[in-house]
Amino acid sequence: xxxxxxxxxxxxxxxxxxxxxxxxxxxxxxxxxxxxxxxxxxxxxxxxxxxxxxxxxxxxxxxxxxxxxxxxxxxxxxxxxxxxxxxxxxxxxxxxxxxxxxxxxxxxxxxxxxxxxxxxxxxxxxxxxxxxxxxxxxxxxxxxxxxxxxxxxxxxxxxxxxxxxxxxxxxxxxxxxxxxxxxxxxxxxxxxxxxxxxxxxxxxxxxxxxxxxxxxxxxxxxxxxxxxxxxxxxxxxxxxxxxxxxxxxxxxxxxxxxxxxxxxxxxxxxxxxxxxxxxxxxxxxxxxxxxxxxxxxxxxxxxxxxxxxxxxxxxxxxxxxxxxxxxxxxxxxxxxxxxxxxxxxxxxxxxxxxxxxxxxxxxxxxxxxxxxxxxxxxxxxxxxxxxxxxxxxxxxxxxxxxxxxxxxxxxxxxxxxxxxxxxxxxxxxxxxxxxxxxxx
Numbered sequence: 228x229x230x231x232x233x234x235x236x237x238x239x240x241x242x243x244x245x246x247x248x249x250x251x252x253x254x255x256x257x258x259x260x261x262x263x264x265x266x267x268x269x270x271x272x273x274x275x276x277x278x279x280x281x282x283x284x285x286x287x288x289x290x291x292x293x294x295x296x297x298x299x300x301x302x303x304x305x306x307x308x309x310x311x312x313x314x315x316x317x318x319x320x321x322x323x324x325x326x327x328x329x330x331x332x333x334x335x336x337x338x339x340x341x342x343x344x345x346x347x348x349x350x351x352x353x354x355x356x357x358x359x360x361x362x363x364x365x366x367x368x369x370x371x372x373x374x375x376x377x378x379x380x381x382x383x384x385x386x387x388x389x390x391x392x393x394x395x396x397x398x399x400x401x402x403x404x405x406x407x408x409x410x411x412x413x414x415x416x417x418x419x420x421x422x423x424x425x426x427x428x429x430x431x432x433x434x435x436x437x438x439x440x441x442x443x444x445x446x447x448x449x450x451x452x453x454x455x456x457x458x459x460x461x462x463x464x465x466x467x468x469x470x471x472x473x474x475x476x477x478x479x480x481x482x483x484x485x486x487x488x489x490x491x492x493x494x495x496x497x498x499x500x501x502x503x504x505x506x507x508x509x510x511x512x513x514x515x516x517x518x519x520x521x522x523x524x525x526x527x528x529x530x531x532x533x534x535x536x537x538x539x540x541x542x543x544x545x546x547x548x549x550x551x552x553x554x555x556x557x558x559x560x561x562x563x564x565x566x567x568x569x570x571x572x573x574x575x576x577x578x579x580x581x582x583x584x585x586x587x588x589x590x591x592x593x594x595x596x597x598x599x600x601x602x603x604x605x606x607x608x609x610x611x612x613x614x615x616x617x618x619x620x621x622x623x624x625x626x627x628x629x630x631x632x633x634x635x636x637x638x639x640x641x642x643x644x645x646x647x648x649x650x651x652x653x654x655x656x657x658x659x660x661x662x663x664x665x666x667x
Contacts, residue, residue, distance in 0.1 A: 232403070237393050241393065248385050253374070267368070267369065272357065302367075303363060337358045350370050551588045552587075553588075553590030579661075601662040603659065
């Protein structure tokens with residue numbers, strides 16, 4: 228970045244010098260031309276005021292203006308265009324000047340002027356013709372450098388100035404880039420320090436986004452770290468139990484009456500371990516799932532109704548009643564994910580309920596299709612309602628493990644909701660129950 232800034236500053240400086248030189252030369256050359264015309268006009272009028280050419284005898288004329296006027300060429304032209312006198316050449320050798328534009332203009336209007344350019348000599352010749360009182364024309368002229376030759380003359384100076392400017396620009400650009408970049412580097416090194424304001428107001432949105440992304444990355448890293456620790460802990464518990472029971476049976480330290488109980492505990496922990504592994508694999512799959520993966524237009528009521536049949540048996544075993552109602556409505560989604568979402572929500576409502584408790588499952592069409600799962604179970608304290616969707620988080624840890632919960636059900640629900648661009652809302656109070664709304 229610093230190198231780009233340096234190069235661009237030097238290029239801008241070079242362009243500025245060249246543009247300034249060209250524009251200044253053009254302006255001053257224009258003023259120079261105007262001054263030459265004024266000088267020629269004054270010289271012509273002064274010569275006219277002497278009345279010398281009007282009274283001169285052409286045949287006996289011995290006037291010599293070549294040394295008196297120097298670079299000024301004086302030409303006297305008769306009414307028919309014949310050159311009567313020229314201080315730079317013999318009049319008899321010069322051709323008729325009547326067709327010269329400045330001479331014709333002087334005969335017509337009294338004054339004529341023109342600039343003739345010589346490409347080979349890189350010079351311009353300025354002519355000014357004035358009509359005398361005796362109807363002859365007096366013309367004065369002088370040569371001056373062309374604008375191109377002026378450019379060539381000043382080009383060495385331009386090169387010197389450009390070199391000086393480049394050196395100055397390199398030094399300035401290093402200083403400026405250091406002043407520009409240092410605050411940004413400081414902010415980048417202290418990105419976590421929210422009290423450090425961005426050095427430029429244009430960087431405020433960028434800094435806010437970077438800080439938010441940085442916070443999200445740290446949060447995700449912490450979540451992964453916590454997840455790994457929780458996975459290790461959750462898997463270790465059933466494995467330890469299985470290993471302990473197996474060792475006792477293998478060592479013959481358990482009588483035949485207790486062996487059946489130990490085998491039952493081994494099977495129970497193995498089942499829990501398998502559930503944990505399945506839920507962890509499912510979460511990993513959902514993390515990699517792109518939105519609208521195998522989406523289709525489906526009837527929400529129909530999908531939820533299919534899940535209810537399988538959940539009724541589980542509810543009956545736990546002495547919980549499940550009621551289902553609603554209306555047919557269409558959503559765009561993944562059928563298997565919606566089934567999984569419904570299963571997890573209703574299983575949770577059954578698992579964390581009380582004896583003879585109730586679960587109400589409703590599919591509401593209306594303006595926005597929604598799934599409502601309500602129970603009158605143990606409820607969730609207000610301070611823990613935002614955390615129940617975290618992985619392995621349990622409101623009642625002992626009850627969750629006793630009922631076979633893995634602590635990943637609501638985390639899976641949250642993932643499925645996000646994949647469907649749906650909205651999740653939770654209302655709960657301890658001892659009164661919980662209601663979860665899913666808006667599609």
